[in-house]
Amino acid sequence: MVLFTDFGLLGPYTGQVKAVLQSAAPSVPVIDLFADAPMRNPRSAAYLLAAYALWFPAGTVLLSVVDPGVGGDRAPVIVEADGRWYVGPENGLFEIVMRRAEAAGMAVRSWEIERQPDAPLSASFHGRDLFAPAAARVALGATPPAAAVQEPRPPGAGRRTDWPDDLPEIVYVDHYGNAMTGLRAAALAAEAVFETPGGCRLTRARTFSDVPPGAAFWYENSNGLAEIAVNDGRADAALGLAVGSPVRIV
Amino acid sequence: MVLFTDFGLLGPYTGQVKAVLQSAAPSVPVIDLFADAPMRNPRSAAYLLAAYALWFPAGTVLLSVVDPGVGGDRAPVIVEADGRWYVGPENGLFEIVMRRAEAAGMAVRSWEIERQPDAPLSASFHGRDLFAPAAARVALGATPPAAAVQEPRPPGAGRRTDWPDDLPEIVYVDHYGNAMTGLRAAALAAEAVFETPGGCRLTRARTFSDVPPGAAFWYENSNGLAEIAVNDGRADAALGLAVGSPVRIV
């Protein structure tokens, strides 16, 4: 079980989710992948999730919650795509995973999670009360539709067809200040030049140690995303980058 | 085993505590509930702990350490209350848990942890050297008084009878900027209005998606506390709230 959320780690949210998982599926190891996915921002998170989910083997369950509309009318869903299982809100978070799996000719299916009649459901924490129990059921093998609590979603439900296949924006700034874009590096020319909002132009390098200390560059990160970095420095501070900053390929 | 501390997660404190627990009780799963409980503030932490401990099943051991007086003369204790076990400093941190259990007619008992003669005891990290080993013993079933290293505490020892039953202050600001009070929402009228120190008046809502983006409100959070929030925003920044900020019910 892999967690991809904007819950943070210090406070109660990830802990309570893990307590539910521990109780329902004690034999399933849990990996914290992202607890700082773009906060309340399913669109940016969708490109990050699609890049990082691929690294995990087929059959992995990704409990994925970036859910600013919790308590509202977006459907809670289980998605099967690219051989993996995704559990979370139908708010676009799984759009890019689904689209790329479809483009590769792989099966993509989706079911609505129905509330368990005997389980309490808070208005603000479906990660704990709805998504974690469903993810535990899937991890234990009760995949839909055998798990009777789910209904198939109608085709096209909740899709975001207007979102691009790759996103020329910063989608994540890591702990070191490196700024990941929503662009897959494999789709970019080796000589592509990135222009930041502040007008800096960046060429491609292989990795940090290939440029001088303090130099800014872009490179293919360890999960295939085009990432802007500064050797021995913070790209976010040096170049004024944050989640949502546009990047232009010139 | 549930951890409720102000130790943080990045540095060595939680890791060393978990190494002790892993060594002494390898079969006991450990859940990080709060690693950012109100720092050096057992009073605010007491209301937070009482709200979040209730969510765990009877028999749960909560290793709870917010201990600004470490190395001084506060007693290290094991408390039995509401069917759960609490291990930590007798500095008021367990006052609200104990008081509410007593009010519900449940047994409340307390024992002093005695230092193990052969174990090293640092002057500044009783969480690792004293509380974690004691919590591991309790989790493995060696509950007091069978565990001979504990003495019963005299009635009333370390109690904080001057603290209110509910605290009209912010006791925790979460990762999203939501500000939890020490007030149980169930005890408040549906039409109660909160006034912040800055003079903002807030009415009750069911959850985030029931108010417009940017609107501030209060609601019953997923653990029963009255919490101040802003839909799609940060209540702490928007309303100038931090741990200790008073809230007035008008």
Place this chain on the structure above:
Amino acid sequence: MVLFTDFGLLGPYTGQVKAVLQSAAPSVPVIDLFADAPMRNPRSAAYLLAAYALWFPAGTVLLSVVDPGVGGDRAPVIVEADGRWYVGPENGLFEIVMRRAEAAGMAVRSWEIERQPDAPLSASFHGRDLFAPAAARVALGATPPAAAVQEPRPPGAGRRTDWPDDLPEIVYVDHYGNAMTGLRAAALAAEAVFETPGGCRLTRARTFSDVPPGAAFWYENSNGLAEIAVNDGRADAALGLAVGSPVRIV
């Protein structure tokens, strides 16, 4: 398995490392010791690691990665010192561990990790792709040289003989604002006085509760380092201390 890195916990790095460890060595418990070791600073980190590694039992494997030169030509190594195993970059991070083990007359050996021919190796994340698999092999008992993928390092390779035995600088600022030096307290006189860069002079105390609230002091922390602290306050803010700040013994 103990993790000592500058990877942070929120983002993908520690999670992907743990996924590798979980897959390769599922029976080996993993402890997060430091995920905020001095960022890109193997020299400061070396003194911190040497103080905290000693606390773990012989045979412990410490996956230790502070690696600003990732992708460059520093060797990836497995080090045996003081009866423990260290896996990470040969950039000085293990200098102090090795030196102190040698001074104590204990065996110190070092092997270069060779890339597994069938495993992908990113240019920027050797923690995941090279060090974690090697650490898992060691934790499972395939210690060098039996594990054929490692070559012994030549004597003296990568050593930093110019670094002092103890470092009179701040090497870590913890979650509370306490500032650890790279000095072992046991080597200092009880009456030693520390002078900070701002000219404050600090005397020794046993622990926090032995000085008045707001008072600054130094003390032997729970792992033997001389640490500068303020009772009920933040030493980093009060005294202007950060990693790298020099401390003078007067």
